[in-house]
Amino acid sequence: MMKKNLLFAVIFSLQLFHGQIVIGGNDISTKNIVKIVDGSKGVILPFSNTYTTFPKYNASATDIFDDYPNLTGSLIYSKNDDQYYKYDGYSWNPARQIQAIYQPKASRLGVSSGITIPCISFGIGFCFAGNTPTYLAADNRSQVLVDNLTLKNTGNVTIKQSGIYDIAVALGFTGGSFGLQAGITEFKMSLQVKYTSTSDWETVVTKTNYSIVFVIDTQGNKTSSFSQTVYLPSGAELRVVPEISSNAISGGSLSAYGTDSNALYSYLAARLIKNY
Known part of the structure; x- marks a missing residue:
């Protein structure tokens, strides 16, 4: 009987205080579930x-x-x-991360379609890049891909609000060369901006990485990345242009490089710092 009375008393108390817990004082507030009054002691979270x-x-x-x-x-x-x-x-x-899925003024876009860059070497090397990778992959919060700035249009990446942006670009290269050769392969990546629908593409910044080649180049992924702070007007389009060149001396070899679509290695991120 005593246990039943105690149970009823607990239930009555919870109803009376609306399930609130007060620590360090007895000031009840309808705005809180848990209230800590004592300002001289801290709370240890997990x-x-x-x-x-x-x-x-x-x-x-x-x-x-x-x-x-x-x-x-x-x-x-x-x-x-x-x-x-x-x-x-x-x-x-x-907590100190400034560019993430919960940052409302940032986007991080993944590669939806990559490109293949074939190369041929005979004496010196030549590589042929016919187009550019497209950063229009579907949002995927598990891969930290979000478009909070709504940069994705049909077929391109377009700035919606004029302002100063921090642009970060990364592109992974896959593949390698096969054949007898020795020298250096250059992996270059450029961020280009088309400021109006009628203007030409302009290069904003270029990043170059090198891979030493001796007999066979199978070093795995090569990644180029950089960040740049730029002013971009509303309507400006962005694209990333990869290039590969080789000065390797060769008696004859073939190469095939591609763009890695893994969001860990390839992405275009933009954060609006100040709008105009």
């Missing part, structure tokens, strides 16, 4: 020594975390890099 022990860690997942909507909004402190992480239903995001 913490971890490394992100590999975060909930839902999965090394085989694209973003190394499994999707779990019930954890959305959870916080955990990482001792490794001295900051809090927030779970957004897909992965844990660091």
Whole structure:
């Protein structure tokens, strides 16, 4: 009988205070579920020594975390890099991250269609790039691909709001060369802007990486990346132009390079710093 009375008393108390918990005082507020009054003591939230022990860690997942909507909004402190992480239903995001899926003034676009760059060497090398990769892959929060700035149009990437942007570009190259040769292969990537519908494409910045070739070039992925702060008017189009050249001396060889569509290696990110 005593247990039943205690149960009724607990239920009555919860109804009376609308399920609220007050710590450090007795000031009830209808605006809170949990209220901490004492300002001289802190609250210790869950913490971890490394992100590999975060909930839902999965090394085989694209973003190394499994999707779990019930954890959305959870916080955990990482001792490794001295900051809090927030779970957004897909992965844990660091508090100091300035460009992510929850950043409303940023987009990170993946490659929807890549290109193949064939090369032929006989004495010296020649490579032929006929078009450019397209950064219009579907949004995928698990791969941190989002278009919060709505840059994707049919067939192109277009700036919707005039302002100063931080543009980051990365492009992975796959493939290699086969045949007897020695020298250097140049992997070059340029960010180009078409400021109006009637203007020509203009190169804003170019990044070059090199690969040393001796007999056979099978070093795996080569990635070029850079970031640039630029002013872009509304309606400006963006594209990335890859080029490969070789000064390798060869008695005859064939090469075939392509663009890696993995969002880890190939992406175009834009963050609006200040609009005009």
